[in-house]
Amino acid sequence: MRTSLVKLYHRPLKFLKFRNMGTYRNTLNLQEEDARKIFLAGVNSVIPSELVRSKVRRRDNILTIVGTENVSLDQFTSVNVVGFGKAVLPMAEEMIDILQGRLNRCIVSVPEGTRESSLPAVEINRGAKDNIPDENAASAANKIVQLVESCKETDLLIVLISGGGSALLPAPKPPITIEEKGRVIKALSRSGATINELNTVRRKLSLVKGGGLVQICKSKKIISLILSDVLGDPLNVIASGPTVQNTDDAQDALNVVNKYIGDLSSLPESVQNVLHEDVGVQRDFSGVQNFIIGNNTIALQQASVVARELKYEPLIVTSRLEGEARLIGEKLAVLASLIGDETIHRDKIGFLIKELHLREFDTGTCIRKYMQEFLNNLIDARRQRRDLCLLLGGETTVKVIGNGIGGRNQELALSAACQLHHLKPKSGITILSAGTDGIDGPCDMAGAVVNSLLVQEAIAQTISPADFLDNNDTYNFYKQVFSGHNHVHTGHTGTNVCDIILILISHKVSHCTKSRI
Ligand SMILES: Nc1ncnc2c1ncn2[C@@H]1O[C@H](COP(=O)(O)OP(=O)(O)OP(=O)(O)O)[C@@H](O)[C@H]1O
Numbered sequence: 001m002r003t004s005l006v007k008l009y010h011r012p013l014k015f016l017k018f019r020n021m022g023t024y025r026n027t028l029n030l031q032e033e034d035a036r037k038i039f040l041a042g043v044n045s046v047i048p049s050e051l052v053r054s055k056v057r058r059r060d061n062i063l064t065i066v067g068t069e070n071v072s073l074d075q076f077t078s079v080n081v082v083g084f085g086k087a088v089l090p091m092a093e094e095m096i097d098i099l100q101g102r103l104n105r106c107i108v109s110v111p112e113g114t115r116e117s118s119l120p121a122v123e124i125n126r127g128a129k130d131n132i133p134d135e136n137a138a139s140a141a142n143k144i145v146q147l148v149e150s151c152k153e154t155d156l157l158i159v160l161i162s163g164g165g166s167a168l169l170p171a172p173k174p175p176i177t178i179e180e181k182g183r184v185i186k187a188l189s190r191s192g193a194t195i196n197e198l199n200t201v202r203r204k205l206s207l208v209k210g211g212g213l214v215q216i217c218k219s220k221k222i223i224s225l226i227l228s229d230v231l232g233d234p235l236n237v238i239a240s241g242p243t244v245q246n247t248d249d250a251q252d253a254l255n256v257v258n259k260y261i262g263d264l265s266s267l268p269e270s271v272q273n274v275l276h277e278d279v280g281v282q283r284d285f286s287g288v289q290n291f292i293i294g295n296n297t298i299a300l301q302q303a304s305v306v307a308r309e310l311k312y313e314p315l316i317v318t319s320r321l322e323g324e325a326r327l328i329g330e331k332l333a334v335l336a337s338l339i340g341d342e343t344i345h346r347d348k349i350g351f352l353i354k355e356l357h358l359r360e361f362d363t364g365t366c367i368r369k370y371m372q373e374f375l376n377n378l379i380d381a382r383r384q385r386r387d388l389c390l391l392l393g394g395e396t397t398v399k400v401i402g403n404g405i406g407g408r409n410q411e412l413a414l415s416a417a418c419q420l421h422h423l424k425p426k427s428g429i430t431i432l433s434a435g436t437d438g439i440d441g442p443c444d445m446a447g448a449v450v451n452s453l454l455v456q457e458a459i460a461q462t463i464s465p466a467d468f469l470d471n472n473d474t475y476n477f478y479k480q481v482f483s484g485h486n487h488v489h490t491g492h493t494g495t496n497v498c499d500i501i502l503i504l505i506s507h508k509v510s511h512c513t514k515s516r517i
């Protein structure tokens with residue numbers, strides 16, 4: 001299959017008029033272009049079809065998931081593929097191509113508005129508008145359940161999973177209706193339940209989540225290929241773990257509901273009853289394999305390769321950044337300013353990193369060891385007079401109180417820009433924050449890229465960044481200052497592995513006087 005990689009749209013700098021064009025501004029201009037290239041490299045490394053193509057190989061009738069066992073297709077009577085999630089159509093198309101001559105059926109449940117496919121073999125069902133389960137998604141789930149139930153012991157089932165899979169495979173335990181289940185999930189979500197908590201409840205209320213899809217399938221071999229949109233890739237959370245053995249306690253879902261809703265009597269009786277049920281015994285899962293084929297770490301790693309090619313010293317800080325976007329933006333600006341200073345402030349940097357919980361959990365590295373390595377790399381890079389590129393992945397949050405337009409990435413970036421303006425760092429600093437899905441909040445931009453001069457330039461245009469931040473109107477801030485030049489614009493990328501935040505720090509101290517910046 002041919003894939004089109006994601007492109008960036010942006011107004012070239014030459015059309016913009018900057019005052020005081022000087023060495024410092026030039027450094028920032030270059031950093032901005034580099035930040036965009038590095039981000040794009042990260043996104044393009046997690047394009048779903050490419051991931052399937054690179055991780056699944058077929059030679060004659062031997063199917064290999066790279067880095068694991070080989071499976072002979074000859075041992076199976078038939079091969080079926082099912083998929084649910086925002087990114088599974090291109091994944092399915094690649095699988096169909098790979099399974100040529102061996103595929104029985106392929107059914108996917110994808111969001112409303114998803115494109116057509118040129119492959120007639122893929123049975124596309126569209127539903128769950130705005131990520132809310134509906135009758136269309138329920139009917140898709142029904143078709144998928146029927147196919148999975150019809151699989152024989154000697155069949156191979158391949159399951160394709162990506163973010164949004166929970167809403168696209170709704171099969172509530174009877175007598176709960178789709179509407180009732182949706183109401184409970186919405187109430188929890190509005191009360192601030194995390195995705196881990198939401199999906200704990202979804203596992204309890206569903207026939208197919210929490211390993212339920214395996215439970216209804218007789219096939220001895222089930223292979224799941226998963227594109228993770230959850231920090232840390234917890235298999236039971238991504239799309240609520242339909243092919244992962246359920247290890248929940250009978251009390252877990254009840255605890256979540258108690259925490260956020262409190263009075264269970266406000267819930268439909270059907271939901272109350274199922275919440276009180278025991279978690280049943282599940283079948284043998286030894287023939288089930290769940291593979292993460294793409295995640296935020298992969299995107300950060302590829303971004304760091306390109307950062308190095310662009311002559312930066314890349315330092316991956318974390319793939320699990322969480323917290324209030326504005327606060328995180330401020331802290332990252334302080335961290336960048338400290339790192340950009342001539343003296344290395346070991347204690348202050350260490351304190352900030354701990355405070356931000358920027359640990360590289362993925363490698364299992366303990367925080368002390370990680371900090372030591374981080375500081376050593378930093379000192380080395382400084383000695384060699386190399387520019388730095390810090391890479392972070394994750395997903396921050398925004399409590400929207402204003403009535404403006406924006407998203408967590410645009411808000412993080414503007415808050416960082418305000419802090420940089422306040423701190424007046426001597427090094428050139430550029431911060432990019434953008435969603436790998438290309439959509440930040442309810443607007444058509446992936447995020448924004450800012451630097452240590454942006455706020456000064458906004459103020460010179462009598463634009464107050466604080467007012468825009470307070471009204472959660474960061475989208476319009478960027479539109480007004482330099483006509484949206486600072487936006488990161490990709491359109492829908494077709495993938496989603498959370499957000500990427502890049503911090504570029506020049507080793508050169510500004511030639512401009514402090515008052516200049
Ligand atoms: N005006 C705004 N300013 C800042 N953030 C906003 C604004 N409006 C919405 N948001 C934030 O955007 C988030 C929704 O963004 P988005 O649609 O990217 O969600 P998501 O959870 O990342 O979805 P997906 O799982 O598809 O990536 C909400 O959590 C909300 O906090």
Ligand SMILES: O=C(O)[C@H](O)CO
Binds near residue numbers: 163165167
């Ligand atoms: O579908 C879901 O449950 C979320 O996108 C997390 O994977």
